[in-house]
Amino acid sequence: MRAFKLCTSVFAVFLATINTLSAKQQTDTPSEVNDGRQLFIANCAVCHGPDGDSVPGVDLGHGKFKRASSYDDLVEIISAGVPGTAMPAFSKVFEGKGECLNCHSVKNKGSRLGPDLAEIGAVRRMIELERSLLEPNAEILLQNRMVRLVTRDGITITGRLLNQDTFSVQLIDSKERLLSFQKSSLKEYAFVDKSPMPTYRDKLNPGELADLVSYLVSLKGIGGQ
Amino acid sequence: MNARAALLVSVVLSSLLSASISSGQVSFERILGADKEPQNWLTYSGTTLSQRHSLLNQITPANVKNLELQWIYQARSLEKFEATPLVVDGIMYTVQAPNHVIALDAATGRVFWTYSHHPVRGRPCCGRVNRGLAILDDILFMGTIDAHLIAIDAKNGRPLWDTTVASARSAYTITHAPLVIKDKVIVGTAGGEYGIRGFLAAYDAHTGKEVWRFNTIPGPGEPGHETWGGDSWKTGGGPLWMTGSYDPVLNLTYWGVGNPSPDWNGDDRPGDNLYSDSVIALDADTGMLKWYYQFSPHDEFDYDAVQVPVLADMEWQGKPRKVILWANRNGFFYVLDRATGQFLLGKPFVEVTWASGFDEKGRPVLVPGKIPSAEGTLIYPGNPGGTSWYSPSYNPRTGLFYIPAWVNSSSLFVKAPVKYREGREYAGGTNRSTVAFDWSPAPNFRKEEEGYGAVRAVDPHTGEMRWEFKMADVTEGGILTTASDLLFSGGREGYFFALDARSGELLWKAAVGAAVQSGPMTYSVNGKQYVAVNAGTCLFVFGLRQ
Numbered sequence: 208m209r210a211f212k213l214c215t216s217v218f219a220v221f222l223a224t225i226n227t228l229s230a231k232q233q234t235d236t237p238s239e240v241n242d243g244r245q246l247f248i249a250n251c252a253v254c255h256g257p258d259g260d261s262v263p264g265v266d267l268g269h270g271k272f273k274r275a276s277s278y279d280d281l282v283e284i285i286s287a288g289v290p291g292t293a294m295p296a297f298s299k300v301f302e303g304k305g306e307c308l309n310c311h312s313v314k315n316k317g318s319r320l321g322p323d324l325a326e327i328g329a330v331r332r333m334i335e336l337e338r339s340l341l342e343p344n345a346e347i348l349l350q351n352r353m354v355r356l357v358t359r360d361g362i363t364i365t366g367r368l369l370n371q372d373t374f375s376v377q378l379i380d381s382k383e384r385l386l387s388f389q390k391s392s393l394k395e396y397a398f399v400d401k402s403p404m405p406t407y408r409d410k411l412n413p414g415e416l417a418d419l420v421s422y423l424v425s426l427k428g429i430g431g432q
Numbered sequence: 433m434n435a436r437a438a439l440l441v442s443v444v445l446s447s448l449l450s451a452s453i454s455s456g457q458v459s460f461e462r463i464l465g466a467d468k469e470p471q472n473w474l475t476y477s478g479t480t481l482s483q484r485h486s487l488l489n490q491i492t493p494a495n496v497k498n499l500e501l502q503w504i505y506q507a508r509s510l511e512k513f514e515a516t517p518l519v520v521d522g523i524m525y526t527v528q529a530p531n532h533v534i535a536l537d538a539a540t541g542r543v544f545w546t547y548s549h550h551p552v553r554g555r556p557c558c559g560r561v562n563r564g565l566a567i568l569d570d571i572l573f574m575g576t577i578d579a580h581l582i583a584i585d586a587k588n589g590r591p592l593w594d595t596t597v598a599s600a601r602s603a604y605t606i607t608h609a610p611l612v613i614k615d616k617v618i619v620g621t622a623g624g625e626y627g628i629r630g631f632l633a634a635y636d637a638h639t640g641k642e643v644w645r646f647n648t649i650p651g652p653g654e655p656g657h658e659t660w661g662g663d664s665w666k667t668g669g670g671p672l673w674m675t676g677s678y679d680p681v682l683n684l685t686y687w688g689v690g691n692p693s694p695d696w697n698g699d700d701r702p703g704d705n706l707y708s709d710s711v712i713a714l715d716a717d718t719g720m721l722k723w724y725y726q727f728s729p730h731d732e733f734d735y736d737a738v739q740v741p742v743l744a745d746m747e748w749q750g751k752p753r754k755v756i757l758w759a760n761r762n763g764f765f766y767v768l769d770r771a772t773g774q775f776l777l778g779k780p781f782v783e784v785t786w787a788s789g790f791d792e793k794g795r796p797v798l799v800p801g802k803i804p805s806a807e808g809t810l811i812y813p814g815n816p817g818g819t820s821w822y823s824p825s826y827n828p829r830t831g832l833f834y835i836p837a838w839v840n841s842s843s844l845f846v847k848a849p850v851k852y853r854e855g856r857e858y859a860g861g862t863n864r865s866t867v868a869f870d871w872s873p874a875p876n877f878r879k880e881e882e883g884y885g886a887v888r889a890v891d892p893h894t895g896e897m898r899w900e901f902k903m904a905d906v907t908e909g910g911i912l913t914t915a916s917d918l919l920f921s922g923g924r925e926g927y928f929f930a931l932d933a934r935s936g937e938l939l940w941k942a943a944v945g946a947a948v949q950s951g952p953m954t955y956s957v958n959g960k961q962y963v964a965v966n967a968g969t970c971l972f973v974f975g976l977r978q
Contacts, residue, residue, distance in 0.1 A: 349877040370875040372925040373904045374941070398879055 238332060243424070246333065250421045254293055285425045297422040300415045305407065307419075313426060319383050320367060321404070322351050326428030336423045340416065343404040353403060354378055356388065357395040365399065458520055458567045460614055464680055470915075471956040473519045476564050476609040477823060478953065480678035481743040484825040486954045489916040490961035491976060496918060496930045496940045498977045502962060503541035505534070505971040512949050513966040515564040516609065516823075516910075518572075519955040524964075525567070525586065526971065530560040531576045533584055539957040541973065547589035551578035553600035555855060556607060557625040558869070563675070563821075563950075564609030566617060568637050573617045575606025581619055581635055593640035597621060597633065603855045604628050609675045613685055613716045616643055620672020620687060624736065627667035627693045627858035632676075632712075634719060644719030648672065648689045648707050655721070661702035667852045668701060669693030670708045674738040674821050678716060679754065682771055685716045686743070686756060690736035696804045697732065697847045697860025704729040709737040711756065713773060723773030728762045729795065732804050733786060733845060734815050734863075735762040742826050742833070743770060746892065757892050759824055759835040761817030762786070764796075765895050779895025781888055782818035782839050786811050804845035804861055814843030814883075815863040816906070823910030823951035827917070830933050832889045832898060834911045834919060841867045841883040841906065867906050876905050876925065885923050887911060889936060899936035903927075909965070910951025920963055922948025928965050928972065944972055 251259070251267070259267030274289065275281045288296030301307045308317030311324045327336065338345055354376065355365045366380035376396060377387045390396055407416060458474055466474040470487040477484050491499065507513050511529030518525045524538040531549040536542060554560060554577030566573040571592060572584040578600035583592040597619060598604035603626030610619045616634040624630070630648040635641065648670035650656040660668055669692045676687035692701055692708035709728040714721055728735045742757040748767075755776065758766040763784035767777040775794025787796035802811055822836040843865040850860040867883035878884070885907035889898045909922035913933050922928040928948055929941040946968025954963045964973045 350875070352877050368877055370877075371904050372876065373902070373923070373927065 246421050246424055250297070250417060282425055282427070286422060295418070297418050297425065300411065300419040301422050304415065305411065305419055310404065318381075320379060320381050322348075322367075324423065324426055326426065328424040328426040329428050331423075333420055333424050337416070337420050339404075340407045340411075340419065343402040343406055347402050351402075353399040355395070355397055355399050356393050358388070359392055359394055361394070365403075368398075457569055460568060460612065463568070463612060470954075471519075472521065473517065473953045473955050475518070475566065475611065476516055476675040477677070477740055477951070480611075480613075480680070482675075482677040482740045482823075483742055483744065483828070483913075484740075484823050484911065484951060484953075485827050485913045485915075487915045488954050488956055488961050489914060490956065490959075491914065491918060491930075491954075491963065492916040493918060493932050493939055495976060499930070499940055499942070499963070499974045500977045501942070502539075502973045502975045504973070505536060505541050505543075507969045507971070508532075509969060511969070512559045512561050512947075513969050513971065514559075514561045514607075514950050515966065516951045516953050517964055517971070518565055518567055519953075520567060520586070522957045523586075524955075525565055525572055527562040527564060527574060529562055530554070531562055531574060531582075533565065533572060533574055533589065535586070535589060538955060538962065538973075539960070541971075545589035547584050547591065549574070549576050549580070549582055549591075551576050551580075551600070554578045554605050555600075555603045555626065556605045556622060557857075561607050563607060566610040566612045568612045568615075568617070571637060573610045573612070573619075573637070575608065575610055575619045577605050577607070579604040579606055579621060581606065581610065581617065581640065583617075583637070583640060595635060595640035595642075598628070598631075601855055602626070602628060607673050611675050611678065611685065612637065613678050616716075618676065618685065620648070620676075622671040622673040622690070624669040624671035624673075624690045624693055624734075625695060625857055625859050626855060627669065627852045628671060629666060629668060630670035630672055630689065632672055632687055632714070632719070634716075646712070646714055646719045646721065648712070650706065656706035659703040659706040662700070664701035664705075667693055667858065668705060668708065669695075670705075671736070672738065673736075674740055677741040677743050677756075679743055679770060682754070683716050684713045684722055684770070686711055686713050686741040686770065688736075688738040688741060688758075690738045691731055691734045694850050694858045694860030695732070695734040696845055696863065697850060698730050701730075705731070709735055709762070711737060711741060711758065711768070711773075713770065725766075725768055725773045725775060725794065727758075727760050727764070727766065727796075731762075732847070733762070733811060733843075735760065735817060736820070737761065738821055739819065740821075740823050742824055744826050744828065744892070746831070748776065748893070755892070757824075757826055757833045759819050759833070759837075759890070761813070761820050762796075763813040763818035765833070765835070765890055767892055767895075777892075777895055780818075781835055781890055781895070781897065782837055782841075783812040784818075785842075804847035806847055808844035808846045808864070810842055810844050812840075812842045813838060814841045814865040814867065815845070816841060816843075816865060816867065816869055820908075822908055823912075825911040825913040825919070826892075827913040827919075827933055829915065829917060830889075830913075831891070831893075832933065833892050834913065834921075834933070835888045835890060836907045836909060836911055836921065837886045837888045838867065838906045839884050839886050839888075839902075840881055841865065870924075878904075887919065887921050887931065887936070889933075901931055901936045901938065907948070909948035912952040912954060912963070914954060920952040920954075920965070922952070922965060922967065924948070926967060928952070928967065928974075942972075942974065944968070944970070946970070 286298040310321035366378035507528040535544040579598040620632040633645040649668040671690035692705040710726040843863040885903040903923040905925040907923040919933040924947040944967035950966035952965040
């Protein structure tokens with residue numbers, strides 16, 4: 208229990224430090240602080256200790272870093288890790304085994320078919336991100352809906368719906384083409400109710416899942432993203 | 433010059449003189465006979481019967497494909513442009529929000545003059561909008577956001593008189609076009625989300641002095657006061673924010689009254705809350721109530737009954753009858769006898785879950801449990817309603833009534849405690865809607881079952897839908913029909929279109945780039961027919977390609 212409390216206070220100071228480093232001040236909600244605390248306990252405290260000062264030269268609770276002088280530096284270190292040290296790259300699962308870049312993008316890297324995730328940590332809570340990874344069909348935001356259409360020539364196109372009106376439909380397909388069709392020119396046009404995202408329940412082990420969630424939570428869209 | 437020639441010259445001169453005097457002189461007789469001069473548009477809904485139906489027929493189903501843009505007026509305002517223009521002998525008068533009156537050449541769009549009233553206060557719930565003007569003789573009348581009624585010289589835009597109708601500090605506003613009856617100008621007050629006590633009042637057209645007043649929330653000693661518990665009548669709402677109608681034979685003026693306050697929590701206003709959500713029929717000379725019919729007693733869904741009362745004469749069960757046709761925000765289509773208020777028909781025109789039908793007197797039978805709650809209750813139609821202020825149309829040629837409808841639209845109604853504070857919102861909760869009010873077109877990701885817009889054509893004799901024209905997004909556009917059986921309307925997604933009024937077939941469309949948020953109207957100048965509509969912040973005028 209004591210370790211938990213320490214982690215909480217360390218994380219709070221760490222958070223304050225992050226906010227100080229960021230270009231714009233953030234206001235963190237209690238639920239965001241709680242999410243961050245859990246992430247800190249799960250992913251950071253093992254090496255950095257409950258006080259955040261177990262790594263020589265680094266004191267997270269007092270804003271002392273070896274390599275970071277800005278918010279972007281911190282995100283970069285959490286994402287890419289520090290080569291030659293024990294600091295892992297939390298984006299490794301995202302860019303590797305998870306194959307997330309096949310559909311998503313961050314910092315102009317990856318595909319633009321799926322939603323851009325550069326700010327996903329700012330708009331979705333940790334529990335929601337984890338749920339999306341394990342049960343991708345549980346909730347699909349309106350702006351992430353997929354449609355399938357068949358042209359009069361018999362060509363089938365599936366893509367993310369960008370807009371529609373009485374007479375036309377706009378989408379982005381897997382080849383990242385912005386397409387617009389007159390509905391009258393289509394043989395079929397329908398929503399795809401199932402998310403194209405696979406479940407990661409059996410694809411990632413708990414550690415990998417935690418790394419992936421940690422990385423997504425770190426994507427706050429602050430700075431030059 | 434012989435006597436015969438002198439007589440001829442005299443007759444011609446007299447005729448010319450008469451023409452020059454009458455030009456621009458909009459007598460009340462002309463307003464009553466507005467259907468006989470369809471080149472003009474002399475009152476908000478075209479005639480005092482409010483059918484928004486024009487006898488112009490130059491534009492037909494056969495040639496409507498040749499419609500093209502004639503001119504645009506771009507408002508110097510970012511507010512919604514909801515006004516229906518008036519056109520008098522080639523001059524158009526309209527209102528740029530909030531309260532700037534513009535006189536234009538109706539054939540070219542060139543501006544003659546502008547009169548600006550800058551409201552110092554005014555807290556309308558839903559935009560600092562204005563829906564149009566009234567005219568009598570050479571005087572224009574405008575209600576303002578800060579609850580004034582202003583008379584303006586139609587020739588030069590100079591103000592003639594300015595009457596304070598109600599207190600803007602208490603959130604009274606005027607957003608609708610006034611209605612002229614005889615020598616009076618009639619306006620009502622909006623502010624139903626702020627706990628006003630609504631009223632309709634008539635003012636002398638030449639002096640601005642109040643002639644009569646009807647309180648839509650009756651006070652002590654007035655009939656209907658007993659339908660309000662405690663002091664709730666003092667802040668009971670009952671706003672008026674759409675123009676009424678007039679039957680010259682019965683000398684009755686009909687107005688739709690808005691929601692009771694607070695909107696979603698009726699705990700502190702026990703009773704039916706007359707005359708909220710009612711149609712009231714008043715003697716046009718005295719303002720005395722002849723009859724009323726309440727569509728939604730003790731409303732807790734914000735189902736304003738402010739729709740334009742559409743007056744029609746038709747065969748009803750084998751006999752001629754003077755009726756009112758009414759598609760209500762509460763999801764029901766009604767037919768009432770307009771001489772007596774007798775309920776003749778009530779039938780849903782969209783899905784309705786708050787009421788299951790009507791008793792023998794026409795009172796809605798409520799569905800138990802379908803009331804707002806702390807955790808939220810799902811109700812159809814949603815807060816935006818099955819329709820709202822968007823003008824319907826009745827075409828006597830087709831015998832159909834045309835409704836701008838929100839279909840499959842629902843809301844979760846959430847109730848919360850609220851205390852009245854002058855001029856502050858007094859709604860008593862909130863709502864979450866499948867299709868929210870959104871004044872600008874946003875990307876549309878919705879499926880049809882989550883809400884769409886439509887023009888629905890209803891047979892008034894049965895309430896049955898004859899046809900439907902579906903739109904992917906909802907509509908805040910009114911409907912105009914013409915004697916060539918064309919129907920003009922538009923939607924939030926930014927199309928203005930023409931349908932075959934008999935079948936609903938799409939005949940023509942134009943992308944106007946922003947939500948259509950006004951009632952279309954038509955007029956002609958020098959023999960050429962025009963159709964005008966507002967979308968976004970612009971007035972678009974179309975005519976046939978030469």
